[in-house]
Amino acid sequence: MRSYISSAQREQGQTGQRPLRIAMACNSGNCRSGACDRDNLDRVEDRSSLPQPTEANELSNGSSRRGNNSICVKCKVNQTMAAAGSESIGEFIPADDVGRFCGDCFRSNIYGKFRFAVSSNALISPTDNVLVAFSGGPSSRVALQFVHEMQLKAQKNFDASRDRSRPVFGVGVAVIDERASFSVNSHEFDKKIEEMKIIVANLAPPVKQFHVVPTESIYSSDSTHGKDRLEEVLNVISDVTGREDFLEYLRMQCFQKIAIENGYTKILLGTCTSRIACHVLEATVKGQGYSLAADIQYVDARWEIPVVLPLRDCLSQELNVLCSLDSLKTVQLLHGPRAGINGLISSFVKLLQEENPSRESTIVRTAGKLTPFHFNRMPEADDSDSKLASQRRQKKYNLKVDESVPPESFCPICNSPLKKSELRSYNEVEKGKISGEMFRDACCSSCQFQILPKETSSLERFHLLLPHSLVNQAAYSSSVKDQWLREQIQDFLLSDNEEGT
Amino acid sequence: MDIVETKPKGRLCSICNQNRAALKRPKTLEQICKDCFYEVFEEEIHRVIVDNQLFKSGERIAIGASGGKDSTVLAYVMSELNHRHNYGLDLFLLSVDEGITGYRDDSLETVKRNEIQYGLALKVVSYKELYGWTMDEIVKLIGLKNNCTFCGVFRRQALDRGAALLKVDKLVTGHNADDIAETVLLNILRGDIARLSRCTSITTGEDGPIPRCKPFKYTYEKEIVIYPFCCIMVFISCLFFSALLVFSLPHKPCYLFDFIFYAYITSENLNLLFTYAYFKRLDYFSTECIYSPNAYRGFAREFIKDLERIRPRAILDIIKSGEDFRISMYTKMPEQSNCERCGYISSQKWCKACVLLEGLNRGLPKLGIGRSRDLNNEQNKIIKQGNETRSIQSKQCGTLDF
Numbered sequence: 001m002r003s004y005i006s007s008a009q010r011e012q013g014q015t016g017q018r019p020l021r022i023a024m025a026c027n028s029g030n031c032r033s034g035a036c037d038r039d040n041l042d043r044v045e046d047r048s049s050l051p052q053p054t055e056a057n058e059l060s061n062g063s064s065r066r067g068n069n070s071i072c073v074k075c076k077v078n079q080t081m082a083a084a085g086s087e088s089i090g091e092f093i094p095a096d097d098v099g100r101f102c103g104d105c106f107r108s109n110i111y112g113k114f115r116f117a118v119s120s121n122a123l124i125s126p127t128d129n130v131l132v133a134f135s136g137g138p139s140s141r142v143a144l145q146f147v148h149e150m151q152l153k154a155q156k157n158f159d160a161s162r163d164r165s166r167p168v169f170g171v172g173v174a175v176i177d178e179r180a181s182f183s184v185n186s187h188e189f190d191k192k193i194e195e196m197k198i199i200v201a202n203l204a205p206p207v208k209q210f211h212v213v214p215t216e217s218i219y220s221s222d223s224t225h226g227k228d229r230l231e232e233v234l235n236v237i238s239d240v241t242g243r244e245d246f247l248e249y250l251r252m253q254c255f256q257k258i259a260i261e262n263g264y265t266k267i268l269l270g271t272c273t274s275r276i277a278c279h280v281l282e283a284t285v286k287g288q289g290y291s292l293a294a295d296i297q298y299v300d301a302r303w304e305i306p307v308v309l310p311l312r313d314c315l316s317q318e319l320n321v322l323c324s325l326d327s328l329k330t331v332q333l334l335h336g337p338r339a340g341i342n343g344l345i346s347s348f349v350k351l352l353q354e355e356n357p358s359r360e361s362t363i364v365r366t367a368g369k370l371t372p373f374h375f376n377r378m379p380e381a382d383d384s385d386s387k388l389a390s391q392r393r394q395k396k397y398n399l400k401v402d403e404s405v406p407p408e409s410f411c412p413i414c415n416s417p418l419k420k421s422e423l424r425s426y427n428e429v430e431k432g433k434i435s436g437e438m439f440r441d442a443c444c445s446s447c448q449f450q451i452l453p454k455e456t457s458s459l460e461r462f463h464l465l466l467p468h469s470l471v472n473q474a475a476y477s478s479s480v481k482d483q484w485l486r487e488q489i490q491d492f493l494l495s496d497n498e499e500g501t
Numbered sequence: 502m503d504i505v506e507t508k509p510k511g512r513l514c515s516i517c518n519q520n521r522a523a524l525k526r527p528k529t530l531e532q533i534c535k536d537c538f539y540e541v542f543e544e545e546i547h548r549v550i551v552d553n554q555l556f557k558s559g560e561r562i563a564i565g566a567s568g569g570k571d572s573t574v575l576a577y578v579m580s581e582l583n584h585r586h587n588y589g590l591d592l593f594l595l596s597v598d599e600g601i602t603g604y605r606d607d608s609l610e611t612v613k614r615n616e617i618q619y620g621l622a623l624k625v626v627s628y629k630e631l632y633g634w635t636m637d638e639i640v641k642l643i644g645l646k647n648n649c650t651f652c653g654v655f656r657r658q659a660l661d662r663g664a665a666l667l668k669v670d671k672l673v674t675g676h677n678a679d680d681i682a683e684t685v686l687l688n689i690l691r692g693d694i695a696r697l698s699r700c701t702s703i704t705t706g707e708d709g710p711i712p713r714c715k716p717f718k719y720t721y722e723k724e725i726v727i728y729p730f731c732c733i734m735v736f737i738s739c740l741f742f743s744a745l746l747v748f749s750l751p752h753k754p755c756y757l758f759d760f761i762f763y764a765y766i767t768s769e770n771l772n773l774l775f776t777y778a779y780f781k782r783l784d785y786f787s788t789e790c791i792y793s794p795n796a797y798r799g800f801a802r803e804f805i806k807d808l809e810r811i812r813p814r815a816i817l818d819i820i821k822s823g824e825d826f827r828i829s830m831y832t833k834m835p836e837q838s839n840c841e842r843c844g845y846i847s848s849q850k851w852c853k854a855c856v857l858l859e860g861l862n863r864g865l866p867k868l869g870i871g872r873s874r875d876l877n878n879e880q881n882k883i884i885k886q887g888n889e890t891r892s893i894q895s896k897q898c899g900t901l902d903f
Contacts, residue, residue, distance in 0.1 A: 241812070284689065285808060285815050289822025341811055348804050352690065359690065366692040371827040419825060445821075449814065 103325055110322055113313045114146045121298040122378045123308040124266060126154065129170040131211075131264035131305075133255050136175070136196055136331030138323045140270035143311055145328055147171055147268060148203045155206055172209040173200045174258045175333075176251050180216050180227050181234055182336075192331050199329055211258050218253050218467040233465040236458055241286075241340030242450030249414050252303070253469055259305040271309045274316035274349070277360040280367040281345045286446045291416030293370035302375040302408070302415060315360060373408065373417055411444035412470050413451055418444055436463040439471070516541070527723035528813055542728055546716055547582050553703050555714050558589035561669040565660060565713075566594040566615065566623070568608030571675030573615060574725050575717060579673065580619045592619075593667050597659045598627035599652060600635025604791050626663035628655055632858055639861065640792055648792050651857055658845055658854045664711045676715040679722040679809075682819040683801050690801070694828060701823035708837065709846055721816060723809075 118124050124147075132147055134140045154168045175196055179189060193212055200210045219226030230250075237243045255267050271279075276296050283292040294300065300307040311319070323330055338346050352359040408417045436459040440452055453459050463471070512522045512532050520534035526541070533541070549555075556562060564579055566572040576594060583590050596612045599605050609625065616623035629635050632655060640648050664672050681701060688697040699705065704714040717725070808815040839845065840852035847853070859865075 239812075280689065281686070284685065284819055284822040287814075287818030287821040287825075290825035290827065292822070293827050341808065341815065344804075344807055344811060348807075351800075362692045363689055366689050366694060366697065369694040369828070371829045446818070 107322060107325065110142070110314055110318055111146055111149070114143075114310050115150070117298055117310040117312060118150070118308075121308075123268075123298060123310055124150070124169055126167045126169055128266050129172070129264045130266045130268050131172045131174055131255065131259045131262070132268045133270070134173045134175050134196065134200075135270075136192065136333045137270070138319045138328075138330050139272045139275065139311060139314075139316060141199075141328050141330050142314070142319045142322055143268060143270035144173060144200075144203070145326070146310070148208075151206055168206065170264075171206070172211065172262065172264060174211040174213065174255060176254050177212055177214040178247065178251070178333075180214060180230050181247055189333075192333060195329070195331050199331070209262070211262065213254055213258055215247070215250055215254060218250060218257055218469060229465050233462065236453050236462045236465070237451055238453070239340070239450045241342055242447075244339050244342055245414065246451050250467075252307075252415075253467065255307075256303055256305055257469070264305060267303075267305050267307045269307060269309050270311050272311045272314045272316050272319055273364050274353070274360050276309075276312060276367075277363040278342070278345050278349050280363050281349065282342055285341055285345065286450065288414075288416060288444070288446050290419045291411075291444070292367060294373045294376060294417055296364065296367055297372050297376040299376055299378050301377070301379050302373070302410065302417070306378065312364075375408070409442075411447055412439065412442050413447040414444060416444055416446075436460040439463045524727065527727070527809075528721045528817075530813060538724075538727070542720075542724055543578060543582060546578055546720060547586060549703070549719055550582070550588075550716055553714075555673075555704065555716060556588055556590055556671065559591075560589075560671060561591040561593065561667065563593045563595040563624075563664045563667050563669040563672045564621070565672055565674040566596050566612045567675075568596070568611035568615075569675070570729070571677055571717065571722075571725055573611060574728050575673065575675040576615050576619055576621065577729075579716070580621060591669075592621050593669060594619075594621045594623040595660065595663045595667060595669075595672070596623065596625045597656050597663065598625050598629070599656065600628050600637055601791060602637055622667075624663050624667050626659050626666070628659065631655070631659055631662060632854070634858075634861055636792065642861065645792060651861075652790075652792075654853045654857055658852070661709075661711055661845070669711065672711050672713045674713055674715055675717055677717040677720050677722045677725055678816050678820060679802070679805055681715070681718060681823070682816045683805050685819050685823040686801050686805070697823070697826065698828040701820055719817065719820070721809075721813075 124130055130147060132140065132144050134144055148171065151169060151171050154166075158164060158166060158168050173196075175193065177189075177193070179186065197210055200208050214227075216226035216230045219229055234243060234246070237246055258264070259267050279295060280292065283289065283295065294302065296309075296312070298309055298312055300309070322328070337343055349360065349363075410417055436456065440448055440459060443452060453462050514520045514522045514534035514537050515531045516533050516537040520536065522532035523535045524538060525532050526538060562579070564572065564576050566576055576592075579590075580592055582588065583592060594612060594616055596609060598609060612623060612625075615621070627635075636648070636652055639651050643651070660672060684700045685697065688694075688700055701718075703718050704712055706712050805816065805819075836848060837846050838848070840847040840855055841850050842855045843852060845852045845854065849856075851859075
């Protein structure tokens with residue numbers, strides 16, 4: 001915010017240059033369409049309320065530009081708001097990055113990143129029903145706020161349009177009650193859940209459903225029984241980091257369950273750049289280099305319900321500032337500081353970020369250059385209606401993905417794709433009937449090390465205590481693997497049937 | 502209560518189950534005895550060499566020897582394994598003398614002792630003879646900033662030139678697992694995807710004049726530190742028994758002489774090893790190059806050490822991640838040609854060392870550093886001039902065939 005204030009002060013003496021600047025916008029070589037005039041007009045209108053851009057600021061923007069798409073985002077926002085969905089906005093118009101100059105624009109800059117992520121990757125389509133994973137922290141709070149605003153705008157457009165062809169996507173909010181795995185004051189916790197409920201209730205209309213689901217619900221409807229089993233499973237995991245990671249995997253299972261049971265079609269996480277930077281190092285340190293690329297994209301459709309990360313380009317500092325700027329109320333649930341390896345990495349990244357404010361983005365950019373998987377693309381909707389409706393605004397970025405796609409098999413615990421060389425073939429795996437040893441073989445080496453117990457007897461026990469969704473996943477992935485192997489050799493096998501007939 | 506029970510007996514080695522465990526193996530935290538540590542340490546390196554087919558029988562191999570703990574242990578282990586498993590390699594020691602007073606001159610003394618002890622031929626190439634400048638002189642001219650650029654570029658070429666002089670087929674370096682893990686991390690932090698894809702391969706520069714490989718790729722720094730320490734223990738007991746043997750044969754003075762000579766050299770050398778093994782760890786920064794506090798690398802190193810403390814396996818996992826990263830290989834490698842001036846491989850007209858050297862000789866030390874366009878133009882101008890007049894004094898070692 002410091003730079004914002006000083007630049008704004010610089011503004012004041014130089015407003016006289018405005019007409020010159022506007023005239024120059026078109027000469028600067030990047031204007032390719034006739035939209036220029038209209039664009040400039042729009043901007044003049046905008047400027048009546050915004051600080052004026054100057055040459056000096058252009059320079060400072062140029063130097064502070066960090067290679068991300070914030071500038072592009074800015075003009076996109078302007079265009080879509082003013083020109084109401086005109087398609088000629090692909091051009092890169094030199095933007096006045098006013099976003100840094102006033103609170104409103106700081107805000108719209110971040111919203112722009114969100115919006116850009118959503119629109120360019122088709123994260124939300126009008127027919128969707130979006131479940132926001134809410135923790136009460138600043139990141140998910142901002143995510144919720146932005147989704148709400150986007151929904152509100154869609155609702156307004158819907159109300160204004162005559163044919164009402166374009167439906168408004170639905171929004172729900174889910175909180176996972178992890179009381180079973182942390183020792184907390186239950187009364188205190190209830191109070192916080194109540195606060196969250198109020199936050200969500202204040203975001204109506206449109207009305208959002210609010211789900212609070214305990215972790216143990218992944219076991220069955222009988223939650224007291226599930227709670228015991230959950231506690232027992234967690235006690236088997238001796239590694240602190242492994243325990244924390246396992247809880248995170250369970251959390252995702254819960255969100256999946258809520259989404260499936262309540263008819264949601266997307267799960268939206270508030271994962272921000274800073275969190276992803278940490279995850280990049282965490283995965284590296286845990287030997288998950290192969291699967292890392294799967295976790296850090298906007299879209300992660302390896303789950304039954306696709307998961308989207310629209311805040312991937314926002315730093316946690318920015319989100320914190322935004323929360324205080326807009327006085328968005330956040331609730332600190334029970335998560336203490338991260339433990340073990342994860343805790344070490346969090347503090348390391350924090351130090352690095354203090355030393356160089358663009359470090360987190362650099363880390364994420366490095367990892368972003370890794371080749372994503374085929375499931376990091378939004379699956380094509382079969383439904384032609386939704387296709388038509390969303391066609392206009394989607395500008396899908398061609399993600400370079402691995403095109404040679406034998407069916408991926410996944411670690412049943414962390415659901416990370418397994419490297420082909422790590423796969424072992426299973427001969428007689430019947431669905432739901434695999435032993436602890438076989439289960440271990442189906443897991444990635446990282447989970448084998450930090451989550452699964454070493455001794456066979458406790459491994460069997462652990463395997464029995466796992467939620468069925470995980471165990472079934474193991475059986476499923478090994479059957480997929482078998483099927484793939486069989487397909488590979490199919491041409492060389494003479495089947496019994498052929499011989500018979 | 503447990504302690505009372507187990508302490509007096511001492512735990513048995515978890516590998517041989519016979520001797521008392523003497524140390525906790527840093528890599529796995531297994532409690533093992535010295536003999537077993539020795540064996541697994543060497544066996545692992547042997548496996549790495551065999552599995553990756555690092556060498557072929559009859560090859561001439563140069564060991565990049567700095568005199569530090571890594572390369573000293575590497576020289577020892579290489580000659581040991583070469584004998585034991587009949588690799589059939591001709592081993593040489595190759596050192597680079599950067600000309601840094603108080604840092605390199607001391608460590609070179611160690612290498613010279615190694616030469617005698619292991620019976621390996623030693624070749625020292627110095628910056629002074631190759632380039633006409635010592636690092637001391639360069640730092641005097643350009644100051645402490647950017648001097649690592651000079652040192653790094655010069656060393657790379659110096660090693661290749663030394664290897665060419667020795668006519669070796671390969672160069673092995675003592676980079677250990679910690680070093681590689683650290684490099685993986687730094688490349689992530691810096692956003693250098695090209696280097697990230699390369700930095701974990703055990704053999705590099707196969708398309709270049711002399712391939713380099715790292716037999717210590719999976720060897721933990723801590724174990725390298727412990728290894729000579731165990732060595733000393735074994736050696737001291739050997740010394741004791743051979744002394745008995747020698748004194749029981751007093752009428753053969755030539756043996757005695759041999760023995761004293763051997764003992765003198767070895768004990769001095771081991772003494773030094775001991776110093777390295779111990780002091781390097783306790784007094785980490787004192788062995789860093791005096792011109793490079795290298796805060797950033799130190800930062801990453803500290804982090805690796807913290808990780809190792811929580812989870813020793815993390816180092817191997819980082820290397821595994823580095824190997825497994827899905828990096829598409831479409832990135833075009835620059836076309837290789839030879840430097841017009843010295844014949845060294847280069848993607849440009851002149852190799853980097855020649856450009857830097859030209860800057861030094863002309864009193865424009867910033868030449869070739871950074872990306873400033875002006876400087877690049879300047880550089881091209883100079884190259885042009887050089888081509889026209891050919892008056893520039895060439896490198897003292899002259900052109901070498903690679």
